[in-house]
């Protein structure tokens with residue numbers, strides 16, 4: 001599928017522009033269906049965007065927010081993406097939104113994935129918005145090179161839902177939506193910042209296996225166009 005690069009002079013400019021685009025898209029979905037859904041990524045990049053989005057004046061009570069992926073840690077753990085979203089996005093006007101976590105207190109990460117899949121099943125299919133990040137190794141979501149479930153995660157025929165992932169670069173065991181859950185979002189965004197990530201993107205856009213740089217699955221096979229938001 002095609003991708004479009006949106007470059008900005010600064011991270012602040014990108015955050016404001018992406019927040020406007022997401023707010024408009026959520027409002028349009030609410031106008032059309034009465035509800036809207038968005039799955040966001042964790043990591044360090046999205047913080048300013050979350051803070052900008054949290055101030056937008058939309059019908060947040062009709063919005064469901066969830067995560068693209070999560071570390072298998074409770075929400076009070078500093079590594080938690082839930083904690084990051086709670087502190088930066090579920091603030092201000094966006095406090096009224098419904099949040100569906102991926103982490104579930106379960107005896108195993110596999111059981112947590114089963115529970116999370118059941119709890120996320122009622123979120124609109126497809127997502128109205130998915131915001132992806134990308135690591136320096138070309139991972140996105142928790143699709144890590146060498147990941148324990150990478151083939152299953154990237155297989156378009158894998159059922160929508162949340163699966164587990166373990167990989168050297170991932171830290172804790174992960175919970176991640178599958179490629180099939182994310183790739184047909186009405187608005188599919190890849191949000192990256194810095195010259196280094198631009199170089200990683202250029203390599204990912206070149207030839208090579210998806211397993212080597214899993215972001216390639218999104219760039220090459222997503223049903224939806226990929227809107228790449230980048231700032232230095």
Ligand SMILES: O=C(O)[C@H](O)[C@@H](O)[C@H](O)[C@H](O)COP(=O)(O)O
Nearest residue numbers: 041042043044045133134135141
């Ligand atoms: O749980 C996570 O860490 C994210 O979902 C992950 O996929 C992230 O988007 C990339 O690792 C980029 O992270 P940075 O924004 O910190 O570079």
